[in-house]
Amino acid sequence: MKIGIFDTGTGGKLVAKRLKKLLPQHLYITAIDREHAPYGNRSPEEIITLTDAAIQQLLSCDIIVLACNTATTNAISSLRQRYPDVCFMGFEPMIKSAAALTKSHHITLLATNATKHSQRLRALISEYATDVRIDTPDTHAWAQMIDQGLADDIILDEVSTSVADGSDVIVLGCTHYLALKRRLQRLFPQCRILEPTAIIAKRISDFAKLA
Structure with missing residues (x-):
């Protein structure tokens, strides 16, 4: 096929x-x-x-x-x-799965601005995650940095803050961010990291x- x-x-x-x-x-x-x-x-x-x-x-x-x-x-x-x-x-973004898996009712969504503001994401949140706190760190430069081979230079301070505040699931809402998956797993072993x-x-x- x-x-x-x-x-x-x-x-x-x-x-x-x-x-x-x-x-x-x-x-x-x-x-x-x-x-x-x-x-x-x-x-x-x-x-x-x-x-x-x-x-x-x-x-x-x-x-x-x-x-x-x-x-x-x-x-x-x-x-x-x-x-x-x-x-x-x-x-x-795996909002449904994240909402089902989180024990703290708190997740971190890593996504582009266009995805964050899309009707589809709003619909997913409305249907599956109305009782879940969703942090959305600023990732606007990440895709371009990853394309330039600068994934290791991406600062994850906002992700760290979200996890410190109780987030236990990180949703990779952009396929570029697969380049960060191992780093995120290493830095935040207490979190489930989801991508589809x-x-x-x-x-x-x-x-x-x-x-």
Whole structure:
């Protein structure tokens, strides 16, 4: 099966690497829109337009994975309407799982500004996490720094403060932040760190069985 993976940079490559390891039997094609990266500080309208343009080369794939929380939360509904015959799967913040797992009713969401302000995130919080405190540290420069190979230079003081205040779950709401996962695990071993690559892999496997 042919699987297309879209992102704006490092996140897509990290997701593709992990999916290839989990599901090596499939063919993977990546579309990386570095020219317009990062998407995280753009308007929803810009994100829809740019994502639509970027996935054109993937339309022949059996599945298109939006390995970009910003694109998923802002554009996937429009893409599904425009291309009803295409199977889109998208990365989005694991708010439901985080709300179920937290024992302190306090989580830390690491996401771009566009994801933080999206209607989709508001809907997830309204449905699953109305009784959960959600801290959202300033991450506006992180994706660009990670693309530049500067992940180790990212300052995590706001994350540290959130955890010190009682957060016990950290949600990686941007695939670029997979580059920080091991560091976060080392610094905050008391926290669960959530990102949906394994869930996407399971959905791909289920789809392949039905194809």
